[in-house]
Amino acid sequence: xxxxxxxxxxxxxxxxxxxxxxxxxxxxxxxxxxxxxxxxxxxxxxxxxxxxxxxxxxxxxxxxxxxxxxxxxxxxxxxxxxxxxxxxxxxxxxxxxxxxxxxxxxxxxxxxxxxxxxxxxxxxxxxxxxxxxxxxxxxxxxxxxxxxxxxxxxxxxxxxxxxxxxxxxxxxxxxxxxxxxxxxxxxxxxxxxxxxxxxxxxxxxxxxxxxxxxxxxxxxxxxxxxxxxxxxxxxxxxxxxxxxxxxxxxxxxxxxxxxxxxxxxxxxxxxxxxxxxxxxxxxxxxxxxxxxxxxxxxxxxxxxxxxxxxxxxxxxxxxxxxxxxxxxxxxxxxxxxxxxxxxxxxxxxxxxxxxxxxxxxxxxxxxxxxxxxxxxxxxxxxxxxxxxxxxxxxxxxxxxxxxxxxxxxxxxxxxxxxxxxxxxxxxxxxxxxxxxxxxxxxxxxxxxxxxxxxxxxxxxxxxxxxxxxxxxxxxxxxxxxxxxxxxxxxxxxxxxxxxxxxxxxxxxxxx
Amino acid sequence: xxxxxxxxxxxxxxxxxxxxxxxxxxxxxxxxxxxxxxxxxxxx
Numbered sequence: 001x002x003x004x005x006x007x008x009x010x011x012x013x014x015x016x017x018x019x020x021x022x023x024x025x026x027x028x029x030x031x032x033x034x035x036x037x038x039x040x041x042x043x044x045x046x047x048x049x050x051x052x053x054x055x056x057x058x059x060x061x062x063x064x065x066x067x068x069x070x071x072x073x074x075x076x077x078x079x080x081x082x083x084x085x086x087x088x089x090x091x092x093x094x095x096x097x098x099x100x101x102x103x104x105x106x107x108x109x110x111x112x113x114x115x116x117x118x119x120x121x122x123x124x125x126x127x128x129x130x131x132x133x134x135x136x137x138x139x140x141x142x143x144x145x146x147x148x149x150x151x152x153x154x155x156x157x158x159x160x161x162x163x164x165x166x167x168x169x170x171x172x173x174x175x176x177x178x179x180x181x182x183x184x185x186x187x188x189x190x191x192x193x194x195x196x197x198x199x200x201x202x203x204x205x206x207x208x209x210x211x212x213x214x215x216x217x218x219x220x221x222x223x224x225x226x227x228x229x230x231x232x233x234x235x236x237x238x239x240x241x242x243x244x245x246x247x248x249x250x251x252x253x254x255x256x257x258x259x260x261x262x263x264x265x266x267x268x269x270x271x272x273x274x275x276x277x278x279x280x281x282x283x284x285x286x287x288x289x290x291x292x293x294x295x296x297x298x299x300x301x302x303x304x305x306x307x308x309x310x311x312x313x314x315x316x317x318x319x320x321x322x323x324x325x326x327x328x329x330x331x332x333x334x335x336x337x338x339x340x341x342x343x344x345x346x347x348x349x350x351x352x353x354x355x356x357x358x359x360x361x362x363x364x365x366x367x368x369x370x371x372x373x374x375x376x377x378x379x380x381x382x383x384x385x386x387x388x389x390x391x392x393x394x395x396x397x398x399x400x401x402x403x404x405x406x407x408x409x410x411x412x413x414x415x416x417x418x419x420x421x422x423x424x425x426x427x428x429x430x431x432x433x434x435x436x437x438x439x440x441x442x443x444x445x446x447x448x449x450x451x452x453x454x455x456x457x458x459x460x461x462x463x464x465x466x467x468x469x470x471x472x473x474x475x476x477x478x479x480x481x482x483x484x485x486x487x488x489x490x491x492x493x494x495x496x497x498x499x500x501x502x503x504x505x506x507x508x509x510x511x
Numbered sequence: 512x513x514x515x516x517x518x519x520x521x522x523x524x525x526x527x528x529x530x531x532x533x534x535x536x537x538x539x540x541x542x543x544x545x546x547x548x549x550x551x552x553x554x555x
Contacts, residue, residue, distance in 0.1 A: 077518070079518065090532055091526075271537065275529075
Protein backbone atom coordinates (compact mmCIF):
# COMPACT_ATOMS: atom_id res chain seq x y z
CA UNK A 1 0.00 0.00 0.00
CA UNK A 2 1.24 3.53 -0.77
CA UNK A 3 1.88 6.27 1.80
CA UNK A 4 -1.35 7.99 0.67
CA UNK A 5 -3.35 4.77 1.17
CA UNK A 6 -1.92 4.28 4.68
CA UNK A 7 -2.60 7.94 5.36
CA UNK A 8 -6.31 7.51 4.57
CA UNK A 9 -6.49 4.36 6.68
CA UNK A 10 -4.94 6.02 9.74
CA UNK A 11 -7.03 9.13 9.17
CA UNK A 12 -10.32 7.21 9.23
CA UNK A 13 -9.28 5.41 12.45
CA UNK A 14 -8.24 8.73 13.99
CA UNK A 15 -11.48 10.49 13.07
CA UNK A 16 -13.57 7.65 14.51
CA UNK A 17 -11.57 7.78 17.74
CA UNK A 18 -12.00 11.57 18.06
CA UNK A 19 -15.74 11.28 17.48
CA UNK A 20 -15.97 8.53 20.11
CA UNK A 21 -14.15 10.77 22.57
CA UNK A 22 -16.56 13.56 21.67
CA UNK A 23 -19.46 11.38 22.77
CA UNK A 24 -17.67 10.56 26.04
CA UNK A 25 -17.12 14.30 26.56
CA UNK A 26 -20.79 15.01 25.87
CA UNK A 27 -21.86 12.61 28.64
CA UNK A 28 -19.53 14.32 31.11
CA UNK A 29 -20.71 17.83 30.24
CA UNK A 30 -23.42 18.93 32.65
CA UNK A 31 -23.18 22.72 32.83
CA UNK A 32 -21.27 25.75 31.56
CA UNK A 33 -18.46 25.19 34.07
CA UNK A 34 -17.81 21.58 33.03
CA UNK A 35 -18.10 22.60 29.35
CA UNK A 36 -15.53 25.38 29.76
CA UNK A 37 -13.03 23.86 32.19
CA UNK A 38 -13.87 20.18 33.00
CA UNK A 39 -13.14 21.30 36.53
CA UNK A 40 -11.47 18.79 38.80
CA UNK A 41 -12.11 15.88 36.45
CA UNK A 42 -8.66 14.55 35.51
CA UNK A 43 -5.48 13.28 37.10
CA UNK A 44 -2.05 14.82 36.61
CA UNK A 45 -0.52 12.33 34.12
CA UNK A 46 -3.41 12.58 31.64
CA UNK A 47 -3.40 16.36 31.89
CA UNK A 48 0.38 16.40 31.43
CA UNK A 49 0.03 14.78 28.01
CA UNK A 50 -2.83 17.12 27.13
CA UNK A 51 -0.80 20.13 28.26
CA UNK A 52 2.23 19.09 26.24
CA UNK A 53 0.05 18.59 23.15
CA UNK A 54 -1.60 21.99 23.66
CA UNK A 55 1.73 23.79 23.88
CA UNK A 56 3.11 21.66 21.04
CA UNK A 57 0.92 22.69 18.10
CA UNK A 58 1.74 22.15 14.45
CA UNK A 59 4.86 24.27 14.88
CA UNK A 60 6.60 21.42 16.71
CA UNK A 61 6.45 19.26 13.60
CA UNK A 62 6.59 21.84 10.87
CA UNK A 63 7.71 25.35 11.87
CA UNK A 64 10.38 24.43 14.43
CA UNK A 65 11.92 21.68 12.32
CA UNK A 66 11.84 24.07 9.37
CA UNK A 67 13.83 26.57 11.45
CA UNK A 68 16.52 24.01 12.27
CA UNK A 69 16.49 22.77 8.65
CA UNK A 70 17.40 26.31 7.57
CA UNK A 71 19.67 27.33 10.46
CA UNK A 72 21.30 24.00 11.34
CA UNK A 73 22.19 23.16 14.95
CA UNK A 74 21.72 26.72 16.22
CA UNK A 75 18.07 26.41 15.14
CA UNK A 76 17.55 23.70 17.76
CA UNK A 77 17.60 26.43 20.42
CA UNK A 78 13.94 26.76 19.47
CA UNK A 79 13.32 23.75 21.75
CA UNK A 80 13.81 26.15 24.67
CA UNK A 81 10.24 27.21 23.95
CA UNK A 82 9.00 24.05 25.69
CA UNK A 83 11.13 24.35 28.83
CA UNK A 84 10.29 28.06 28.98
CA UNK A 85 6.55 27.39 28.80
CA UNK A 86 6.80 24.66 31.46
CA UNK A 87 8.95 26.73 33.81
CA UNK A 88 6.57 29.70 33.67
CA UNK A 89 3.65 27.35 34.38
CA UNK A 90 5.53 25.77 37.28
CA UNK A 91 5.83 29.05 39.18
CA UNK A 92 2.11 29.79 39.19
CA UNK A 93 0.36 26.44 38.66
CA UNK A 94 -0.52 25.68 42.25
CA UNK A 95 -1.85 29.14 43.06
CA UNK A 96 -3.62 29.43 39.71
CA UNK A 97 -5.33 26.11 40.30
CA UNK A 98 -6.35 26.87 43.85
CA UNK A 99 -7.51 30.44 43.36
CA UNK A 100 -9.24 29.70 40.02
CA UNK A 101 -11.24 26.85 41.53
CA UNK A 102 -12.11 28.92 44.54
CA UNK A 103 -13.40 31.82 42.46
CA UNK A 104 -14.98 29.58 39.79
CA UNK A 105 -13.04 31.28 36.98
CA UNK A 106 -13.48 29.90 33.47
CA UNK A 107 -10.77 31.66 31.43
CA UNK A 108 -7.51 33.48 32.17
CA UNK A 109 -9.03 36.96 31.51
CA UNK A 110 -11.92 35.93 33.76
CA UNK A 111 -9.50 34.74 36.42
CA UNK A 112 -7.58 38.02 36.41
CA UNK A 113 -10.85 39.95 36.49
CA UNK A 114 -11.87 37.87 39.54
CA UNK A 115 -8.46 38.11 41.21
CA UNK A 116 -8.35 41.89 41.00
CA UNK A 117 -12.13 42.38 41.06
CA UNK A 118 -11.72 44.39 37.90
CA UNK A 119 -14.32 44.03 35.11
CA UNK A 120 -12.24 46.40 32.94
CA UNK A 121 -9.22 44.08 33.14
CA UNK A 122 -11.44 41.08 32.27
CA UNK A 123 -12.93 42.78 29.21
CA UNK A 124 -9.61 44.29 28.02
CA UNK A 125 -7.77 40.96 28.17
CA UNK A 126 -10.80 39.20 26.69
CA UNK A 127 -10.78 41.49 23.68
CA UNK A 128 -7.05 40.91 23.08
CA UNK A 129 -7.68 37.16 23.40
CA UNK A 130 -10.14 37.26 20.52
CA UNK A 131 -7.13 37.84 18.27
CA UNK A 132 -6.15 34.25 19.04
CA UNK A 133 -8.49 33.35 16.19
CA UNK A 134 -5.52 34.11 13.92
CA UNK A 135 -3.60 31.42 15.80
CA UNK A 136 -6.43 29.02 14.89
CA UNK A 137 -6.19 30.20 11.29
CA UNK A 138 -2.43 29.56 11.18
CA UNK A 139 -3.02 26.03 12.47
CA UNK A 140 -5.69 25.49 9.81
CA UNK A 141 -3.32 26.58 7.06
CA UNK A 142 -0.83 23.98 8.31
CA UNK A 143 -3.60 21.33 8.27
CA UNK A 144 -4.56 22.29 4.71
CA UNK A 145 -0.97 22.01 3.50
CA UNK A 146 -0.64 18.65 5.23
CA UNK A 147 -3.74 17.25 3.53
CA UNK A 148 -2.43 18.52 0.20
CA UNK A 149 1.08 17.08 0.65
CA UNK A 150 0.33 13.67 2.07
CA UNK A 151 -3.21 12.89 0.89
CA UNK A 152 -3.42 14.88 -2.36
CA UNK A 153 -6.58 16.55 -1.03
CA UNK A 154 -7.07 20.14 -2.30
CA UNK A 155 -6.19 22.74 0.36
CA UNK A 156 -9.72 24.11 0.71
CA UNK A 157 -11.24 20.68 1.32
CA UNK A 158 -8.45 19.99 3.83
CA UNK A 159 -9.09 23.05 6.01
CA UNK A 160 -12.84 22.45 5.91
CA UNK A 161 -12.47 18.80 6.91
CA UNK A 162 -10.11 19.64 9.80
CA UNK A 163 -12.50 22.28 11.15
CA UNK A 164 -15.59 20.07 10.81
CA UNK A 165 -13.82 17.36 12.82
CA UNK A 166 -12.85 19.81 15.58
CA UNK A 167 -16.31 21.32 15.72
CA UNK A 168 -18.11 18.01 16.01
CA UNK A 169 -16.24 16.79 19.07
CA UNK A 170 -15.79 20.19 20.70
CA UNK A 171 -19.35 21.48 20.39
CA UNK A 172 -20.77 18.32 21.95
CA UNK A 173 -18.04 17.52 24.47
CA UNK A 174 -16.42 20.86 25.34
CA UNK A 175 -13.35 20.80 27.57
CA UNK A 176 -13.76 17.11 28.35
CA UNK A 177 -13.34 16.31 24.66
CA UNK A 178 -10.52 18.84 24.42
CA UNK A 179 -8.52 17.27 27.24
CA UNK A 180 -9.06 13.59 26.39
CA UNK A 181 -8.32 14.09 22.68
CA UNK A 182 -5.29 16.21 23.55
CA UNK A 183 -3.93 13.44 25.78
CA UNK A 184 -4.32 10.87 22.97
CA UNK A 185 -2.76 13.31 20.55
CA UNK A 186 0.10 13.93 22.98
CA UNK A 187 0.81 10.19 23.09
CA UNK A 188 0.97 10.03 19.28
CA UNK A 189 3.37 12.98 19.28
CA UNK A 190 5.66 11.12 21.69
CA UNK A 191 5.81 8.11 19.37
CA UNK A 192 6.88 10.22 16.40
CA UNK A 193 9.34 12.25 18.49
CA UNK A 194 10.98 9.04 19.72
CA UNK A 195 11.54 7.91 16.14
CA UNK A 196 13.00 11.26 15.06
CA UNK A 197 15.34 11.30 18.06
CA UNK A 198 16.56 7.75 17.40
CA UNK A 199 17.09 8.57 13.71
CA UNK A 200 19.19 11.59 14.71
CA UNK A 201 21.21 9.75 17.36
CA UNK A 202 21.95 6.86 14.99
CA UNK A 203 22.60 9.19 12.07
CA UNK A 204 20.16 7.50 9.69
CA UNK A 205 20.57 8.55 6.08
CA UNK A 206 24.04 10.11 6.42
CA UNK A 207 27.53 8.67 5.93
CA UNK A 208 28.89 7.43 9.24
CA UNK A 209 27.25 6.80 12.59
CA UNK A 210 25.87 9.08 15.29
CA UNK A 211 25.33 12.81 15.77
CA UNK A 212 28.96 13.51 14.84
CA UNK A 213 28.25 12.13 11.36
CA UNK A 214 25.19 14.38 11.10
CA UNK A 215 27.32 17.36 12.12
CA UNK A 216 30.03 16.51 9.59
CA UNK A 217 27.47 16.39 6.78
CA UNK A 218 26.34 19.98 7.40
CA UNK A 219 27.71 23.18 5.87
CA UNK A 220 30.26 24.89 8.15
CA UNK A 221 27.91 27.66 9.40
CA UNK A 222 25.25 25.14 10.42
CA UNK A 223 27.47 22.90 12.52
CA UNK A 224 27.10 22.51 16.27
CA UNK A 225 29.90 24.83 17.34
CA UNK A 226 28.08 27.82 15.72
CA UNK A 227 25.57 29.21 18.23
CA UNK A 228 24.46 32.49 16.69
CA UNK A 229 24.00 34.15 13.30
CA UNK A 230 23.78 37.97 13.09
CA UNK A 231 21.66 37.63 9.93
CA UNK A 232 19.01 35.49 11.60
CA UNK A 233 16.69 37.58 13.84
CA UNK A 234 15.78 34.55 15.97
CA UNK A 235 19.37 33.60 16.80
CA UNK A 236 21.16 36.89 16.16
CA UNK A 237 22.97 36.79 19.52
CA UNK A 238 22.76 35.25 22.99
CA UNK A 239 20.21 37.84 24.06
CA UNK A 240 17.71 36.79 21.40
CA UNK A 241 18.19 33.15 22.41
CA UNK A 242 17.62 34.01 26.08
CA UNK A 243 14.54 36.05 25.16
CA UNK A 244 13.21 33.18 23.04
CA UNK A 245 13.17 31.19 26.29
CA UNK A 246 11.87 34.18 28.26
CA UNK A 247 8.89 34.81 25.99
CA UNK A 248 7.63 31.30 26.55
CA UNK A 249 7.66 31.72 30.32
CA UNK A 250 4.47 33.67 29.73
CA UNK A 251 2.72 30.92 27.74
CA UNK A 252 0.69 30.04 30.82
CA UNK A 253 -1.05 33.41 30.32
CA UNK A 254 -2.61 32.14 27.08
CA UNK A 255 -6.24 31.25 27.79
CA UNK A 256 -6.10 27.80 26.19
CA UNK A 257 -2.97 26.86 28.19
CA UNK A 258 -3.57 28.26 31.68
CA UNK A 259 -7.11 26.92 31.95
CA UNK A 260 -5.89 23.30 31.88
CA UNK A 261 -4.95 23.46 35.58
CA UNK A 262 -8.59 23.85 36.58
CA UNK A 263 -9.32 20.43 35.10
CA UNK A 264 -6.87 18.86 37.54
CA UNK A 265 -8.38 16.75 40.29
CA UNK A 266 -6.43 18.32 43.16
CA UNK A 267 -3.28 20.29 43.90
CA UNK A 268 -1.42 17.13 44.93
CA UNK A 269 -1.55 16.09 41.26
CA UNK A 270 0.72 18.99 40.34
CA UNK A 271 3.92 17.10 41.17
CA UNK A 272 3.09 14.17 38.91
CA UNK A 273 1.81 16.58 36.30
CA UNK A 274 5.09 18.48 36.04
CA UNK A 275 7.32 15.42 36.11
CA UNK A 276 5.47 13.83 33.18
CA UNK A 277 4.81 17.08 31.30
CA UNK A 278 8.50 17.97 31.54
CA UNK A 279 9.77 14.59 30.36
CA UNK A 280 7.28 14.37 27.50
CA UNK A 281 7.73 18.05 26.61
CA UNK A 282 11.50 17.73 26.37
CA UNK A 283 11.19 14.56 24.26
CA UNK A 284 8.74 16.18 21.84
CA UNK A 285 10.81 19.35 21.58
CA UNK A 286 13.82 17.26 20.55
CA UNK A 287 11.96 16.70 17.30
CA UNK A 288 13.60 19.86 16.05
CA UNK A 289 16.77 17.77 15.56
CA UNK A 290 14.85 16.13 12.71
CA UNK A 291 15.25 19.35 10.77
CA UNK A 292 19.03 19.18 11.24
CA UNK A 293 19.04 15.55 10.09
CA UNK A 294 16.95 16.43 7.02
CA UNK A 295 19.50 19.11 6.11
CA UNK A 296 22.42 16.72 6.69
CA UNK A 297 20.76 14.13 4.46
CA UNK A 298 20.56 16.76 1.73
CA UNK A 299 16.78 16.47 1.34
CA UNK A 300 15.54 18.88 -1.28
CA UNK A 301 12.29 20.23 0.15
CA UNK A 302 9.62 22.43 -1.44
CA UNK A 303 9.49 24.37 1.85
CA UNK A 304 11.59 24.12 5.05
CA UNK A 305 8.43 23.27 7.04
CA UNK A 306 8.29 19.93 5.27
CA UNK A 307 11.51 18.65 6.88
CA UNK A 308 9.85 16.06 9.15
CA UNK A 309 7.39 14.76 6.49
CA UNK A 310 10.34 14.60 4.07
CA UNK A 311 12.36 12.64 6.62
CA UNK A 312 9.56 10.11 7.11
CA UNK A 313 8.96 9.63 3.40
CA UNK A 314 12.71 9.14 2.85
CA UNK A 315 13.52 6.84 5.77
CA UNK A 316 10.41 4.82 6.48
CA UNK A 317 7.87 2.67 4.63
CA UNK A 318 4.45 3.99 3.61
CA UNK A 319 2.63 3.09 6.83
CA UNK A 320 4.95 5.35 8.84
CA UNK A 321 4.17 8.32 6.62
CA UNK A 322 0.47 7.61 7.24
CA UNK A 323 1.09 7.58 10.99
CA UNK A 324 2.97 10.85 10.70
CA UNK A 325 0.06 12.46 8.89
CA UNK A 326 -2.29 11.60 11.73
CA UNK A 327 0.23 12.72 14.33
CA UNK A 328 0.87 16.13 12.80
CA UNK A 329 -2.86 16.55 12.34
CA UNK A 330 -3.18 15.67 16.04
CA UNK A 331 -0.74 18.40 17.01
CA UNK A 332 -2.60 20.95 14.91
CA UNK A 333 -6.03 19.90 16.12
CA UNK A 334 -5.01 19.68 19.78
CA UNK A 335 -3.94 23.32 19.80
CA UNK A 336 -6.83 24.59 17.69
CA UNK A 337 -9.55 22.98 19.80
CA UNK A 338 -8.27 24.52 23.04
CA UNK A 339 -7.99 27.91 21.35
CA UNK A 340 -11.54 27.70 20.04
CA UNK A 341 -12.81 26.75 23.48
CA UNK A 342 -11.06 29.76 25.00
CA UNK A 343 -12.35 32.19 22.38
CA UNK A 344 -15.90 30.90 22.74
CA UNK A 345 -15.68 31.34 26.52
CA UNK A 346 -14.53 34.94 26.11
CA UNK A 347 -17.99 35.58 24.62
CA UNK A 348 -20.04 33.16 26.74
CA UNK A 349 -18.47 33.82 30.11
CA UNK A 350 -16.23 36.89 30.14
CA UNK A 351 -18.41 39.18 28.05
CA UNK A 352 -21.88 37.72 28.60
CA UNK A 353 -22.07 36.14 32.04
CA UNK A 354 -19.49 38.14 33.96
CA UNK A 355 -19.97 41.52 32.24
CA UNK A 356 -23.32 41.86 30.46
CA UNK A 357 -25.44 40.01 33.06
CA UNK A 358 -24.23 41.95 36.14
CA UNK A 359 -24.42 45.18 34.13
CA UNK A 360 -28.12 44.44 33.52
CA UNK A 361 -28.56 43.86 37.26
CA UNK A 362 -29.08 40.10 36.97
CA UNK A 363 -27.42 37.29 38.94
CA UNK A 364 -24.59 35.53 37.02
CA UNK A 365 -25.20 32.38 39.11
CA UNK A 366 -28.83 32.07 37.98
CA UNK A 367 -29.33 28.58 36.38
CA UNK A 368 -30.99 30.23 33.37
CA UNK A 369 -27.88 32.35 32.83
CA UNK A 370 -25.78 29.18 33.10
CA UNK A 371 -27.84 27.44 30.42
CA UNK A 372 -27.70 30.49 28.18
CA UNK A 373 -23.95 30.75 28.70
CA UNK A 374 -23.52 27.09 27.72
CA UNK A 375 -25.56 27.67 24.56
CA UNK A 376 -23.61 30.82 23.67
CA UNK A 377 -20.36 28.88 24.17
CA UNK A 378 -21.44 26.17 21.73
CA UNK A 379 -22.86 28.55 19.12
CA UNK A 380 -19.85 30.87 19.33
CA UNK A 381 -17.48 27.96 18.87
CA UNK A 382 -19.24 27.00 15.62
CA UNK A 383 -19.11 30.63 14.49
CA UNK A 384 -15.40 30.93 15.36
CA UNK A 385 -14.76 27.78 13.33
CA UNK A 386 -16.65 29.21 10.35
CA UNK A 387 -14.82 32.54 10.56
CA UNK A 388 -11.44 30.79 10.82
CA UNK A 389 -12.09 28.68 7.71
CA UNK A 390 -13.37 31.72 5.78
CA UNK A 391 -10.33 33.70 6.92
CA UNK A 392 -7.83 31.27 5.43
CA UNK A 393 -9.80 30.27 2.33
CA UNK A 394 -7.14 32.44 0.73
CA UNK A 395 -4.49 32.78 3.48
CA UNK A 396 -3.96 36.47 4.40
CA UNK A 397 -0.47 37.85 3.83
CA UNK A 398 -0.18 39.13 7.39
CA UNK A 399 -1.39 35.94 9.05
CA UNK A 400 1.78 35.33 11.09
CA UNK A 401 1.75 38.96 12.27
CA UNK A 402 -1.94 38.88 13.16
CA UNK A 403 -1.34 35.65 15.06
CA UNK A 404 1.23 37.46 17.21
CA UNK A 405 -1.25 40.20 18.08
CA UNK A 406 -3.01 37.51 20.10
CA UNK A 407 -0.04 35.49 21.41
CA UNK A 408 2.43 38.31 22.10
CA UNK A 409 -0.35 40.68 23.09
CA UNK A 410 -1.70 38.34 25.77
CA UNK A 411 1.74 37.38 27.06
CA UNK A 412 2.83 41.04 27.30
CA UNK A 413 -0.44 42.23 28.81
CA UNK A 414 -1.33 39.40 31.19
CA UNK A 415 2.12 38.42 32.51
CA UNK A 416 2.30 41.24 35.05
CA UNK A 417 -1.18 40.77 36.52
CA UNK A 418 -0.87 36.96 36.52
CA UNK A 419 2.65 36.44 37.87
CA UNK A 420 2.74 39.41 40.23
CA UNK A 421 -0.89 38.98 41.26
CA UNK A 422 -0.35 35.33 42.19
CA UNK A 423 3.08 35.60 43.77
CA UNK A 424 2.82 38.93 45.60
CA UNK A 425 0.13 40.07 48.00
CA UNK A 426 0.78 43.72 47.27
CA UNK A 427 -0.55 43.73 43.68
CA UNK A 428 -3.47 46.13 43.21
CA UNK A 429 -6.19 46.46 40.52
CA UNK A 430 -4.81 49.76 39.25
CA UNK A 431 -1.32 48.23 39.11
CA UNK A 432 -2.67 45.26 37.14
CA UNK A 433 -4.54 47.44 34.67
CA UNK A 434 -1.63 49.81 34.05
CA UNK A 435 0.78 46.89 33.76
CA UNK A 436 -1.44 45.25 31.10
CA UNK A 437 -1.53 48.53 29.16
CA UNK A 438 2.24 49.05 29.51
CA UNK A 439 3.14 45.51 28.42
CA UNK A 440 0.76 45.48 25.46
CA UNK A 441 1.75 49.01 24.44
CA UNK A 442 5.42 48.10 24.51
CA UNK A 443 4.86 44.98 22.40
CA UNK A 444 2.61 46.80 19.93
CA UNK A 445 4.99 49.73 19.53
CA UNK A 446 8.15 47.70 19.11
CA UNK A 447 6.87 44.77 17.07
CA UNK A 448 3.35 45.15 15.68
CA UNK A 449 3.85 48.68 14.31
CA UNK A 450 6.85 47.72 12.14
CA UNK A 451 5.20 44.43 11.13
CA UNK A 452 2.10 46.26 9.90
CA UNK A 453 4.42 48.54 7.91
CA UNK A 454 3.71 51.70 9.91
CA UNK A 455 7.42 52.43 10.52
CA UNK A 456 10.79 50.68 10.25
CA UNK A 457 11.34 49.89 13.93
CA UNK A 458 14.49 48.67 15.63
CA UNK A 459 16.23 45.46 14.61
CA UNK A 460 15.88 42.65 15.73
CA UNK A 461 12.78 43.71 17.73
CA UNK A 462 10.83 44.60 14.60
CA UNK A 463 11.28 41.10 13.17
CA UNK A 464 11.51 38.92 16.26
CA UNK A 465 8.18 38.46 18.09
CA UNK A 466 9.73 36.27 20.81
CA UNK A 467 12.23 38.89 21.94
CA UNK A 468 9.62 41.63 21.93
CA UNK A 469 7.06 39.55 23.82
CA UNK A 470 9.70 38.64 26.41
CA UNK A 471 10.66 42.27 27.02
CA UNK A 472 6.96 43.24 26.98
CA UNK A 473 6.47 40.63 29.68
CA UNK A 474 9.28 42.11 31.80
CA UNK A 475 7.78 45.59 31.30
CA UNK A 476 4.40 44.27 32.39
CA UNK A 477 5.80 42.61 35.54
CA UNK A 478 7.88 45.66 36.55
CA UNK A 479 4.94 47.99 35.84
CA UNK A 480 2.63 45.86 37.97
CA UNK A 481 4.99 46.11 40.94
CA UNK A 482 5.58 49.86 40.50
CA UNK A 483 2.00 50.94 39.74
CA UNK A 484 0.62 48.80 42.56
CA UNK A 485 1.96 51.48 44.91
CA UNK A 486 -0.86 53.67 43.58
CA UNK A 487 -3.72 51.59 44.93
CA UNK A 488 -4.70 49.18 47.67
CA UNK A 489 -4.88 45.38 47.30
CA UNK A 490 -8.37 44.18 46.38
CA UNK A 491 -8.55 41.81 49.34
CA UNK A 492 -6.87 41.58 52.72
CA UNK A 493 -6.97 37.81 52.34
CA UNK A 494 -5.32 36.89 49.06
CA UNK A 495 -7.46 34.34 47.17
CA UNK A 496 -4.36 32.45 46.06
CA UNK A 497 -3.16 31.79 49.60
CA UNK A 498 -2.25 28.13 49.68
CA UNK A 499 -1.52 26.86 53.14
CA UNK A 500 -2.84 24.21 55.43
CA UNK A 501 -4.62 26.76 57.56
CA UNK A 502 -5.98 28.66 54.57
CA UNK A 503 -7.28 25.49 52.99
CA UNK A 504 -8.90 24.39 56.21
CA UNK A 505 -10.56 27.74 56.64
CA UNK A 506 -11.90 27.49 53.13
CA UNK A 507 -13.22 24.02 53.84
CA UNK A 508 -15.06 25.29 56.87
CA UNK A 509 -16.54 28.10 54.82
CA UNK A 510 -17.63 25.67 52.11
CA UNK A 511 -19.32 23.41 54.61
CA UNK B 512 30.78 24.02 23.91
CA UNK B 513 28.49 22.64 21.22
CA UNK B 514 24.80 23.46 20.78
CA UNK B 515 23.58 20.02 21.96
CA UNK B 516 25.77 20.21 25.09
CA UNK B 517 24.46 23.73 25.83
CA UNK B 518 20.89 22.51 25.41
CA UNK B 519 21.54 19.49 27.60
CA UNK B 520 22.95 21.73 30.36
CA UNK B 521 19.94 24.04 30.15
CA UNK B 522 17.55 21.08 30.28
CA UNK B 523 19.29 19.66 33.34
CA UNK B 524 19.10 23.14 34.88
CA UNK B 525 15.37 23.20 34.20
CA UNK B 526 14.85 19.86 35.94
CA UNK B 527 16.85 21.02 38.98
CA UNK B 528 14.73 24.18 39.27
CA UNK B 529 11.55 22.15 38.82
CA UNK B 530 12.52 19.68 41.54
CA UNK B 531 13.50 22.49 43.92
CA UNK B 532 10.25 24.41 43.31
CA UNK B 533 8.05 21.37 43.73
CA UNK B 534 9.93 20.40 46.91
CA UNK B 535 9.49 23.96 48.25
CA UNK B 536 5.76 23.95 47.55
CA UNK B 537 5.36 20.49 49.04
CA UNK B 538 6.91 21.78 52.26
CA UNK B 539 4.70 24.86 52.25
CA UNK B 540 1.52 22.89 51.94
CA UNK B 541 0.97 19.22 52.55
CA UNK B 542 -2.79 19.49 52.18
CA UNK B 543 -4.36 18.18 49.00
CA UNK B 544 -6.84 20.79 47.90
CA UNK B 545 -9.34 18.92 45.78
CA UNK B 546 -12.24 20.44 43.99
CA UNK B 547 -15.75 20.31 45.27
CA UNK B 548 -17.25 19.78 41.85
CA UNK B 549 -20.88 20.28 42.79
CA UNK B 550 -20.28 23.76 44.09
CA UNK B 551 -17.31 24.67 41.92
CA UNK B 552 -15.36 25.44 45.07
CA UNK B 553 -12.34 23.95 46.77
CA UNK B 554 -11.92 21.92 49.90
CA UNK B 555 -9.04 19.94 51.39
